[in-house]
Amino acid sequence: MSEALFCIENLRVAYPARSGEEASWAVDDVSFTLQPGERMGLVGESGCGKSTIGRAVMRLLPASSCIEGGVTFQGQSVFDLMPNQLRKFRGEAIALIFQDPMTRLDPLMTIGKHCIETLQAHSPELSTPEAKKKALATLAKVNIPASRWNQYPHEFSGGMRQRVAIALALLLNPKLIVADEPTTSLDVTVSAQILQELTRLCGEENMGLLLISHDLAMVAEYCDRIGVMYNGKMVEMGSTETVFRQPQHEYTRSLLKAALHIQAVKDNGELIIANDSEKQLPIINDKSPILSVTELKQHYTIEPNFIERLFKTQAQTIKAVDGINLDLYPGEILGLVGESGCGKSTLSRTILQLIRPTSGKVEFLGQDLTKLSRQEIRSSRRQIQMIFQDPHACLNPAMTVGQSIADPLFIHNLADSVKAKEQVLWMLEKVGLTPPEVYYERYPSDLSGGQQQRVAIARALITHPKLLICDEPVSMLDASVQSQVLDLMLQLKEEFELTYLFITHDLWLARFLCDRIAVMNGGKIVELGLTKKIFANPQHPYTKTLLAAAPLLARA
Secondary structure (H helix, E strand, C coil): CCCCCEEEEEEEEECCCCCCCCCCEEEEEEEEEECCCCEEEEECCCCCCHHHHHHHHCCCCCCCCEEEEEEEECCEEHHHCCHHHHHHHHHHHEEEECCCHHHCCCCCCCHHHHHHHHHHHHCCCCCHHHHHHHHHHHHHHCCCCHHHCCCCHHHCCHHHHHHHHHHHHHCCCCCEEEEECCCCCCCHHHHHHHHHHHHHHHHHCCCEEEEECCCHHHHHHHCCEEEEEECCEEEEEEEHHHHHHCCCCHHHHHHHHHHHHHCCECCCCCECCCCCHHHHHHHHHHCCCCEEEEEEEEEEEECCCHHHHHCCCCCEEEEEEEEEEEEECCCCEEEEECCCCCCHHHHHHHHCCCCCCCEEEEEECCEEHHHCCHHHHHHHCCCEEEECCCHHHHCCCCCCHHHHHHHHHHHCCCCCHHHHHHHHHHHHHHCCCCCHHHHHHCCHHHCCHHHHHHHHHHHHHCCCCCEEEEECCCCCCCHHHHHHHHHHHHHHHHHHCCEEEEEECCHHHHHHHCCEEEEEECCEEEEEEEHHHHHHCCCCHHHHHHHHHCCCHHHC
8 A cells, every 4th residue: 555645643633722621632633544536524513623634734833832633744743843844844745725815925926926925935946927927827826817927915805815815825736635625615616617627636646635614515525534523623534425425423413413414305316495486476576675775886096007008908897796786675585695806795795885886876775875974874774784704703802892892883873881781681692692792791702603604684773774785795604603603593583574685605505595596707697586485596607607516405
């Protein structure tokens, strides 16, 4: 038998404890081996130790962490590498794709500079034109056009930044890729393309892949073997097919049950939709829209730099939102789906008037928001609130949970401090953070991802809005927590008589939750209709492509 590519033996990791606290094992006695060309998935809830394993492998843990056990790569101990060996090892032997690309990309460097710097750091003999040629070919593999070469990370959507991070990992042809939630912010078509590319490289280059993910359907489709982690321990491991068909551990069974709850299908293969669209027809037909978007455009101009002006290069216009017409009716959930960079998030920010549109109208409760003053827009936001993709990024780390949720009440002069505390405690109870008095005093860093998202939902609901714009609100959560948060959102919708504009790249999530779906591509809505009809009989070629690319557990 050939030598193992990569081996973890009895690994235990404890992070530095705060003063007065006892250190606990984030990873507790984990062992597994990866062969050349093998693809292994590592799944489990947030906080179970998956990412810690990825960082331990790359020696990226805090210096005072306690580490026991061994990690070997091609027979050599990773923990014994000298600093100069370690620099070469990272990138050339093993590449790590992080979940959050903004922590990986320098905001002061263009995408092209990132690529050339990475290549020349490891291959100084490469000339800049040679490095650029190789980098452009790698960027093309992840659908980043050459025209974006001189742009900065902030000019890319979240999904496109993730594609850049994946390209940087592929540049040096590593022998093992550790991918930590690499497709969390990507749409299904790009996810499928990238994972197919990684799968091809595993086969052709004998490259190993350790895919850390909470997306069970994706792991089922692309991995040979799966390890299930719970509370720092590996509770189940085996071939993907065996684990999914005959899960042995109770936690594995609960994960699969939660994922299948969202991807619900009847025995005859017919789709089950959480909100039966037919009951929504009278609402849509009999009432005026709560939100009406007419010919909305949001165009950006990229000015040429000094060198480009010398060559008389014209300014480039990006049509992020290009003539959108959309009506949203009281009490419905309208899903907005499409690939990263298609304009979904720009549309939501333009509706909220966080960015003013190039042209077009946004009418909310009969009032044109585009004509309002800044002060009037601010007061209108009491009725329209937004839940963002990353709850950690939108919660102030210096404010307690109680202060964060109460903040909108003070901004809109809706309560004094005594009343505000009463309302916040009541809302914490509503979103399932009990006992509320305990969570009221906690900071975001003390909470898991699912708990942080519940805080974000509570803060959005505290002003009793009529419309909630949800921008990928559960994409960073694992299957069991995702299921809980979605059920909570459906329950709160009935209780607070809410209307949702639900932005997602997860088609099965849109099918589970939404009454109607709008499919967006290249700044335009290419298809709009009842969820059941779009899934049963998609009309537009792009919608058909999206549906074909989406991994489904039931058919995995």
